Amino acid sequence: MDQVRDRIRFKHNSLSTESTCISWIKQFIIFNDERHPTEMGTAKVERFLTYLATRRHASSSTQNQVLSAI
Incomplete structure (x- = not known):
């Protein structure tokens, strides 16, 4: 997390973006x-984004934010 x-x-x-x-x-x-994220590939990221969309009903802008963070 220090690297992030x-x-x-x-x-x-901003600090809010960092948080x-x-x-x-x-x-x-x-x-x-x-x-650790370095142990995971594209499939794990896609699985997480799909979960956010289908189970947590995250908007596309939220999904884009998550993808940028990851």
Whole structure:
């Protein structure tokens, strides 16, 4: 997560953006049985986005935000 925070701060994003990105990444990790994101491929990301769309009824803008965070 330190690398994520560093990258967001390097891009001069707001603290709320940082917080939101970290939150989505944590949810992604938990959804995938707490595996490190580098161990997962495109299929895991697609599965998580599908879950958000079908089970949590996330909007397309939310899904885009999650994809950017991941």
